[in-house]
Amino acid sequence: MSVHEPSDLRTRHEVAVLVMPGALPLDVGIPLQVFIDRPGVPYALSICAEHPGAVAAASGLSYQVERGLEALGSADTIVVPGYSPPDRQVSAPVREALVAAHERGARLVSICYGAFALADAGLLSGRRATTHWDAAAQLARTHPDVDVDPNVLFVDEGSVLTSAGVAAGLDLCLYIVRKDLGPRTANEIARRLVASPRRAGGQAQYQPTGWMPVAGGEELEEVRTWALAHLDDDLTTQQMADRARMSRRTFERRFVEETGRPPHRWILGARVDLARRLLEDSDLPIDQIASRAGLGTGANLRLHFRRALGTSPAEYRKTFSATLTQ
Structure with missing residues (x-):
């Protein structure tokens, strides 16, 4: 279905937000802002928990929730916000309620760490999914039957949708509105939230600078440190x-054992990472950044930047530059 051909959502559409213990406040707030009842929008929003009453959340907050898991029995869309710690297994009643909702045709949506709840319920088995980049490896390790993509903002698998970290939940919720009601309504909601209707690229560009090349064991650490200081040279695996x-x-063989990737891929990742830092912290032209990072030309930098981060150097600099503009 094209995003320009919204589904026929004319009647009341119930959206239930399942608040789990340790719920992350922004993750909960996003669907409450997007699916709020407003003229011309058929969403009917409710908040539920395993047990009605006070639910302790993260950051010292708590939610007073009036409905229990029975709300999932009639909801058309169920949103599971992230919670901490993400690896805490959900209870049997929650798993059963999520599975029953899925089996009767409800749409299930997770924000951030909420993907762990869907995975615990077996609803991500054999599916592609995402979560916050800092827990993607953990999700893949604890649920090897899930095809975890750590770089995208969200994944649409039809009846099950997952978003990346925190604010990516807004991208996913606006995408759902666009599917349900068309781009005009989604754009109107985005304007009210002072948000972009669509963000370019994936969550890879939001991962901390320096994360790619630092992983590894100790035996080859000196070689990696030396390579990081010579990224503008014509480095080869044989030199290393x-x-x-x-x-x-x-x-x-040893390099792959220590870093998880072959030397040439590690070098490329380190070069892209250096280019990121230079885009953030300097006003150097793109061609000079490409040269300093060992990527040769601006065109080559743009190619590898797009492949690694899903965006262009220019867009990345506009978003992350240390120079503040209004």
């Missing part, structure tokens, strides 16, 4: 192997 006093074959 010679510095480690190993055969190329042994070096490549």
